[in-house]
Amino acid sequence: MASSQLILDRYRVIGQAGAGGYGTVQHAFDTHLKRDVAIKCITLSEDEVARARLVALEARMAAALEDEQDGAASSTASGAAVSASESSPASASAAPGDFPADPLFLQVRDARRATRARSTATSDEVPPWEDEAAWQEYLAPWGASTENFQEPPRSQRSATPTSEELPYEASVIVEDAPWEGTAADARSVRVDHLQGIRASRTIDPADELDPDDVFEHIPGLQEARSVAHLNDANIVTVYDFAMEGSTAYVIMEYIEGKTLAQIIDEIDDGITLDMVASVFSSVAHALEAAHGESMLHLDIKPENVIVNSKGVVKVTDFGLAALMDASGSGTTGGGTIGYMPLEQMRQEPLDVRTDEWGLASLTYEMLTGSNPFFAPDLDAAEEAIEDAELVLPSLCWDELAEEADDIMFTALDPEKDERYESVAAFSEALLPLLGSTRKGKKALADIVNGVGEDEEEEAPAPACEPGTPLADRLGPRGASWIGRGVAAIAVGLLTALGLANLHGFGGEPLGLLGNAPLVFWVVVALGAALAAFRPSWGLLFGYAAFVVGLAASQAWLLALVTVLIVGGWWYLMGRRGMAPSVVVLLQPLFGSFGFAAVAPVTAGVFLPVVASALCAAFAFALAVIMASCGSMDVMNWDALWCFSFGANPQAACVALLSQASTWALGLSWVGAAAVYSLCCVRGTKAFDLAGAVAAAVVLLFGVCAAAHLGNFGGSWLPAPAALLGALVPGVLGIVAAVMNIPDRARWAEEEWDFVGEAEPEA
Structure with a gap:
């Protein structure tokens, strides 16, 4: 990552901040804006990059075709209007738009009909405009609708498609286009699956795509870019995105602190209800803010929750769960086993209750000290969720009311429809039963800052030492x-x-x-x-x-x-x-x-x-x-x-x-x-x-x-x-x-x- 020209041009790498989630995280200094940043480097697979290039190319072609069609329609309409005004004075007074001009391909069709009619007027042959096969032959090259378009026989396709630019033959067909009158080395790419496109387009396979165009069409990064529009104290700020080669870079706010996973490992059984309340309320607030902007997180877990030196809890990696299959990280199916519900593992429709289950799993782990939903694969994970023997959280805390058990189990219900309708409803029910968020924030800040570590090594002072208040x-x-x-x-x-x-x-x-x-x-x-x-x-x-x-x-x-x-x-x-x-x-x-x-x-x-x-x-x-x-x-x-x-x-x-x-x-x-x-x-x-x-x-x-x-x-x-x-x-x-x-x-x-x-x- 440090040798990347993209990074060397603007960012000075300080060191590796950590690894986890979706890739390596580098701590760097932004030489333009003079601030520390965290750069998440996500290595994508060749298939994912190729697919993104293909979609970006198709989008460019679709836009160009629309521009050409708009220009042709405008030119044809103006020509037809002039002709009509010259041949029929009465038509000059007609309201504009009453009789739109024929599309260009219809004009060419009529011209060819007339030519064929003159050459075959004395013969017994069927005119081409009455021959269905001939009609399709004349019609196709001039832009018939592609909604029900029949592909030409494979024998007529080009044997040497441009594999570097267009590797997916099933989506894009490259063939010779003699009717276009193009040069011998030109190719015609027909985007058959795009709705509303009615023409073929001659392109140069040597056209280069801008990296930003490719970046825009990588699943997950497009959703993650939306996080830059979220302005919330409990969400890690995203500054910028970039791509170079097969690596995507997410430039984020640098947080000097510890992840919740590190804190849990460090304090073990020392966690308090106040800490649980502080983490729960902050993560719930972050999810509520994202859900308000129609965005899901889909990977709430301790590694994606960061606590800074002031005890403020922040959530990171919004929208990046869609990259899971492409990045080859250690999680499965666009989430993390143990923190994603059944509908996410089964690739069913997701909504805010999916994030609610992830938050409930995270909270249950803090309350009971374990996560019963961990499993080596998806099949075992589904079984763990459906047949889990859950410990009552109230049994782990003397000061936790029994009502918390029903609230937690409702949010952890395998059936999505049985959960709370939103994270806000879940938070409103559970938060009053937890500890003090203010005390929890202070305790988390002390842990991040290392307060109390030195004191534990010293011998305890006498209970009634002189001068003690x-x-x-x-x-x-x-x-x-x-x-x-x-x-x-x-x-x-x-x-x-x-x-x-x-x-x-x-x-x-x-x-x-x-x-x-x-x-x-x-x-x-x-x-x-x-x-x-x-x-x-x-x-x-x-x-x-x-x-x-x-x-x-x-x-x-x-x-x-x-x-x-x-x-x-x-x-x-x-x-x-x-x-x-x-x-x-x-x-x-x-x-x-x-x-x-x-x-x-x-x-x-x-x-x-x-x-x-x-x-x-x-x-x-x-x-x-x-x-x-x-x-x-x-x-x-x-x-x-x-x-x-x-x-x-x-x-x-x-x-x-x-x-x-x-x-x-x-x-x-x-x-x-x-x-x-x-x-x-x-x-x-x-x-x-x-x-x-x-x-x-x-x-x-x-x-x-x-x-x-x-x-x-x-x-x-x-x-x-x-x-x-x-x-x-x-x-x-x-x-x-x-x-x-x-x-x-x-x-x-x-x-x-x-x-x-x-x-x-x-």
Whole structure:
């Protein structure tokens, strides 16, 4: 390849990038555009090149014949019009096109008829125009239709066809053409199988075809050229195509990275669901983009999936599967055994579901560690697909839901009609059950960049080495226990609050605590224990007790509103994980002594943007309801002095909601949570700090705006308690950013986040 003149003229070869797929891949430098490129060199068979030259020659002839026919028809039509105008004045006024001129071969036929008629007028011979055999003899040389053309006897064909230019006698017939009046060395090539061609053409067998003409008619490369029009982040960019001799060159984007096959071999059982999710979503997206342009890949396999140094997954070799038979590579029938379905092996009609099966096979291999469809030949491959004993992917992963099994088996169904109708439908069903694509992308980038290889060779550091940050020493497990403890205390407080307002027949001020203290403490302990085991279930228990207290205080409407708010939030978010429940439970816990704004700040630390905003809104709504039970302060419902609900909580709640200052605080809570979480998406300490500072500023602005509105447009200076209630949560958020807690929470291998709820380890 390095000695190719095509390459030496423009590209400077750096080295061999690898081999696989359809040919050798060279790493080169484009001296014109000053960039690195990957050049795939595909050696074609002699038959394939000859066939492409033949088709290119026929296409050139067809185009030339059409041009000649157009010119002849135009010339004949103009001549006939002039003759008609001279012989018949009346015809001059006829509309153009009413009576088209006879084709050229009909004019010649009429002339010959007249000549024969004059020479045989007195004889008894049958006129040639009435003799069918003679009629065919006269008609054929002047371009009769070739749709039902009868070939001349083989004895009349030329014994010395031009084999170099036209090697396929069955498709192109070369014969002497005495009726054309050409030179003795001229040949006539009749393209009988091309529809719509009505004439023979004299060509010179020495005509040279441009390499680009031949390239255009090689199966597979024409489809691959269409990839150059695809602009997608998950598809390797194709810059150019060229051909020299029997070698085709595909000039592509150079990717500094590793193939998925190399990564799988390298990490073996170390693959995670996050990595599977990242690869699956990227390949599915690439296929969706190609299918949108009516293009199939037909050879999805680990060798055709490349991961760059940033963890971005790219798919290569689009459209090249049609070259398989010509290139002589190690795959069979335009695909790779193990990654192509039955219809592809049987050469049946293909559609997007063919690529879907390939993607499913690739994903199944990542999930289970093996590909059960490998076989030495096509017959064995068909049997492997039809009789495969597949392992349930959910049995290989504790965190993979059983629904994934049915989804995978649907996409791997041998019958094409039984699969999902598109790759998008397959992706929509499976992707939510896999891991985090963002975490998988980072993990893949680390593997490509070799991060962690040196650390594995070093001795592990002591677990409690001096100077180790507290967050690192706690780890996800410690954070999980802290969260459960916080949830237990908060639910215990909510349960106590509700039971204390459940007054018995004696009208005891402390409710059940005064009437039946044993029952009171047993129920409180039960709620706390449930929250420690499952914070999301404990949250429901605590707020149920709180609603009972509201109902006992005759605040029926407020109790109903609380049920709707808690039930709706729990269905949308609370049941999905531990973190949302712990975050919102911080409001009744810290709000009991003036720091309810800790809840929105914590939401920004641990949750995604939308989830954090929803949790902040939920915490604010419950803070308003609790404040209406006594303190009338959203930031501080004052558990010590307002343990017993006021006389009319519903009226107090309406009064709070009618104040603009209340809504100013609510907007600041939601805004602080969202902006903190949004900055944490970047995943760097600088952005975490920026988000923490922004959240603190938003909270401070909220209390200042509330003071301004509460003073009817007067002073912006809030009360010291309100100022402290916003300042302390803001500072805590900044401390969390300094300790890098947001990133640790998001990248932890053991889940304690919005996605799942971890179980405590024994």
